[in-house]
Amino acid sequence: MRWAAFVESAHANDESVLQSSKKVAIMGGGSFGTAMATLLARNKADLDVVILMRNEDDARALNEEHRNVKYLPKYSLPVNIRASTDAKEALAGCDFIIHAVPVQQSRKFLAGVKDYIDPKTPMLCLSKGLETGTCDMMSEIIPSGLGRDQPLAVLSGPTFAVELMQGLPTTIVAASEDESLAISVQQLFGSSCLRVNTSTDVTGVELSGAMKNVLAIAAGIVEGLELGNNAMAALVAQGVAEIRWLAGKMGARPETLAGVSGTGDIMLTCFVNLSRNRTVGVRLGSGETLEEVLGSMNQVAEGVATAAAVVQLAKRYRVHLPVLTAVASILDGHMDAKTAVDKIMHLPQVPEV
Numbered sequence: 001m002r003w004a005a006f007v008e009s010a011h012a013n014d015e016s017v018l019q020s021s022k023k024v025a026i027m028g029g030g031s032f033g034t035a036m037a038t039l040l041a042r043n044k045a046d047l048d049v050v051i052l053m054r055n056e057d058d059a060r061a062l063n064e065e066h067r068n069v070k071y072l073p074k075y076s077l078p079v080n081i082r083a084s085t086d087a088k089e090a091l092a093g094c095d096f097i098i099h100a101v102p103v104q105q106s107r108k109f110l111a112g113v114k115d116y117i118d119p120k121t122p123m124l125c126l127s128k129g130l131e132t133g134t135c136d137m138m139s140e141i142i143p144s145g146l147g148r149d150q151p152l153a154v155l156s157g158p159t160f161a162v163e164l165m166q167g168l169p170t171t172i173v174a175a176s177e178d179e180s181l182a183i184s185v186q187q188l189f190g191s192s193c194l195r196v197n198t199s200t201d202v203t204g205v206e207l208s209g210a211m212k213n214v215l216a217i218a219a220g221i222v223e224g225l226e227l228g229n230n231a232m233a234a235l236v237a238q239g240v241a242e243i244r245w246l247a248g249k250m251g252a253r254p255e256t257l258a259g260v261s262g263t264g265d266i267m268l269t270c271f272v273n274l275s276r277n278r279t280v281g282v283r284l285g286s287g288e289t290l291e292e293v294l295g296s297m298n299q300v301a302e303g304v305a306t307a308a309a310v311v312q313l314a315k316r317y318r319v320h321l322p323v324l325t326a327v328a329s330i331l332d333g334h335m336d337a338k339t340a341v342d343k344i345m346h347l348p349q350v351p352e353v
């Protein structure tokens with residue numbers, strides 16, 4: 001991660017991609033899709049920013065009230081954001097298409113819209129997680145769901161939607177195997193309130209974004225059980241190591257895991273109450289059942305489904321992940337949270353390496 005003023009970049013503060021863009025579509029009208037749509041609409045007042053929604057009433061409300069009444073009701077949206085339920089119209093003629101549909105629903109969703117997407121239009125993925133069953137990352141789900149390769153970048157970092165809506169300073173990483181696409185994303189989204197670091201380490205950016213949600217559930221459980229600050233710090237440090245062990249074996253670069261989309265997002269999600277994954281953990285640690293917790297939430301907590309995929313990957317890559325595996329066992333009802341803590345505390349004493 002390089003924020004230093006002396007880093008020379010031929011592309012620094014180049015707005016040509018933003019200036020040449022006329023239309024961007026966002027698939028998924030939840031909190032994060034809406035927040036990123038808002039940043040784009042604020043960047044360029046005559047950009048046509050269209051959010052593809054499923055529900056006619058929600059789309060009508062957004063168009064009439066300029067608010068996302070379900071997910072971010074307190075914030076008024078720029079007038080150049082509109083909603084549509086017509087995938088053909090929304091996705092036609094776009095310079096970029098942003099994917100903000102939850103991971104577990106993505107494959108089926110993409111199969112349903114693939115005929116309306118120009119194979120040359122870059123897709124920018126915001127969703128963080130792994131698909132249960134396949135253990136696929138979004139960079140695998142997207143081409144598979146579309147049935148073809150599509151220009152692709154993944155965006156991930158410490159980025160709570162509500163803080164973006166408030167225009168607070170934020171940093172995200174745009175990763176693509178095609179470096180020029182990552183630079184285009186930087187030029188499209190970069191602003192005085194959003195720094196966009198580019199990367200070619202798609203695996204590192206995706207895996208840390210997916211696994212930190214599982215670790216955030218663990219951190220929430222420690223909070224809910226009132227195990228104290230010492231336990232919290234040790235748990236998160238252990239979880240960071242577990243993410244590094246698995247992601248490293250899968251090809252992630254260590255510097256990505258240590259950067260803003262790795263450690264940065266882990267700190268945000270594990271320590272801040274705005275996190276939905278952390279909140280799931282807090283409530284489980286306080287004695288609620290998973291059914292009670294999920295039944296009362298109207299937003300996705302990706303770590304719940306991703307936990308099972310992490311366990312499968314740990315087996316596949318032969319890495320021992322006591323904390324992340326314990327989260328999956330608690331979520332699937334095989335172990336209660338107190339027993340999981342007891343088990344971890346009784347693991348053999350080891351050298352710190």
Ligand SMILES: NC(=O)C1=CN([C@@H]2O[C@H](COP(=O)(O)OP(=O)(O)OC[C@H]3O[C@@H](n4cnc5c(N)ncnc54)[C@H](O)[C@@H]3O)[C@@H](O)[C@H]2O)C=CC1
Pocket residue numbers: 028029030031032033034054071100101102103105109126127128129159160161162298299300302
């Ligand atoms: N909210 C946040 O602060 C951040 C969220 N993310 C990630 O962004 C992704 C989206 O999250 P949010 O927008 O926060 O979720 P959300 O829970 O606020 O909204 C989810 C959206 O997906 C739509 N959706 C659900 N099932 C669908 C289906 N089958 N077909 C089409 N649309 C469907 C819902 O209607 C809703 O508009 C997640 O992977 C999340 O981890 C990443 C960074 C920050």
Ligand SMILES: O=C(CO)COP(=O)(O)O
Pocket residue numbers: 128157158159160213216265268269274275276277278300301302
């Ligand atoms: O990914 C996020 C912040 O970067 C959002 O985390 P939650 O999904 O836990 O709210």
